[in-house]
Amino acid sequence: MKAIVKQYPKEGLWLQDVPCPKPGPNEVLIKVRKAAICGTDLHIYQWDSWAQKTLKTPLVIGHEFMGEVAELGSAVHSLKVGQRVSGEGHITCGKCRNCRTGTQHLCAHTQGTGIQRHGCFAEFFTLPAENVYPLSDAIDDELGAICDPFGNAVHTALSFDLVGEDILITGAGPIGLMAAAVAKRCGARNVVITDINPHRLQLAKKLGCCTAALDANDLNLKKELHALGINDGIAVGMEMSGSPAALADMLDAMQPNGKVALLGILAPSTKVDWDLIVFKGLHLKGIYGREMFRTWDQMQRLLEGGLDIGGIITHHYPYEEFEKGFAAMATGESGKVILEWS
Numbered sequence: 001m002k003a004i005v006k007q008y009p010k011e012g013l014w015l016q017d018v019p020c021p022k023p024g025p026n027e028v029l030i031k032v033r034k035a036a037i038c039g040t041d042l043h044i045y046q047w048d049s050w051a052q053k054t055l056k057t058p059l060v061i062g063h064e065f066m067g068e069v070a071e072l073g074s075a076v077h078s079l080k081v082g083q084r085v086s087g088e089g090h091i092t093c094g095k096c097r098n099c100r101t102g103t104q105h106l107c108a109h110t111q112g113t114g115i116q117r118h119g120c121f122a123e124f125f126t127l128p129a130e131n132v133y134p135l136s137d138a139i140d141d142e143l144g145a146i147c148d149p150f151g152n153a154v155h156t157a158l159s160f161d162l163v164g165e166d167i168l169i170t171g172a173g174p175i176g177l178m179a180a181a182v183a184k185r186c187g188a189r190n191v192v193i194t195d196i197n198p199h200r201l202q203l204a205k206k207l208g209c210c211t212a213a214l215d216a217n218d219l220n221l222k223k224e225l226h227a228l229g230i231n232d233g234i235a236v237g238m239e240m241s242g243s244p245a246a247l248a249d250m251l252d253a254m255q256p257n258g259k260v261a262l263l264g265i266l267a268p269s270t271k272v273d274w275d276l277i278v279f280k281g282l283h284l285k286g287i288y289g290r291e292m293f294r295t296w297d298q299m300q301r302l303l304e305g306g307l308d309i310g311g312i313i314t315h316h317y318p319y320e321e322f323e324k325g326f327a328a329m330a331t332g333e334s335g336k337v338i339l340e341w342s
């Protein structure tokens with residue numbers, strides 16, 4: 001079968017013929033229809049320091065997908081061949097304290113699909129049956145392929161009460177924009193988003209789920225918030241950019257007792273004004289992955305209820321043209337990029 005492989009420990013990815021995997025007793029073989037490129041895949045392509053210390057080559061990469069069940073492991077009875085599915089790419093141990101006490105997404109021994117085990121940028125790949133998530137008819141193949149990042153957005157957005165509140169999202173990448181759509185749908189009063197990339201701000205305006213999409217360059221955030229009638233400060237912040245300046249702006253704009261969810265990955269050198277956190281009594285929560293499987297349930301139901309996030313998908317390529325997809329991602333001028341596998 002064809003697969004996109006991190007074959008060598010250097011920049012690049014290679015389309016190769018590799019053996020089709022066999023599902024273990026508790027696994028499922030999935031025939032991939034559509035996969036989406038994640039920022040993580042771009043790090044792997046570029047072979048940055050995180051990729052160098054995390055990946056062992058050769059590895060089939062990719063973790064955002066939808067497809068159909070092609071074969072069941074001998075002990076799997078809960079799924080059917082031909083069923084349309086997406087799935088949770090974090091494989092957890094099932095034995096550690098978090099796995100056993102309802103916070104499985106924080107398993108101490110998580111294995112990432114396309115990071116520590118072979119991923120979905122291939123005609124077929126395997127996943128433990130318990131990680132497979134059947135898609136309802138309300139979720140088309142396109143949306144099925146972006147469940148993983150959409151789940152990050154839902155997990156972040158639904159971490160705190162949003163109803164009637166003023167929300168700030170720093171970072172208008174695909175996850176930030178999807179979180180904005182969720183916040184609006186769930187009853188936020190104002191959803192303000194910031195970014196330094198004009199293309200992303202344009203996309204935010206086009207999607208129509210934000211009160212304001214502000215250019216973070218030379219931004220006087222508090223002044224802009226006042227102009228929007230947000231005089232009490234921000235009740236819920238969602239940091240999606242990984243930018244120290246964005247985090248500083250956010251902490252400054254928070255109202256006392258405000259809640260901050262952190263999804264963006266901030267450099268270790270990031271400085272924080274701790275006074276703002278202590279004296280305003282802010283609540284900070286790190287977000288990792290998706291809650292298993294509460295977030296999956298929530299995202300399926302949000303889509304079934306009419307939440308529209310389709311506009312976030314901006315590019316499609318056949319898998320043979322994956323280089324074009326990665327190039328589109330690298331410009332920062334894309335939303336989600338889909339690779340077609342069938």
Ligand SMILES: [Zn+2]
Binds near residue numbers: 039040063064148149
């Ligand atoms: Zn991803």
Ligand SMILES: [Zn+2]
Binds near residue numbers: 092093097107108110
């Ligand atoms: Zn565990």
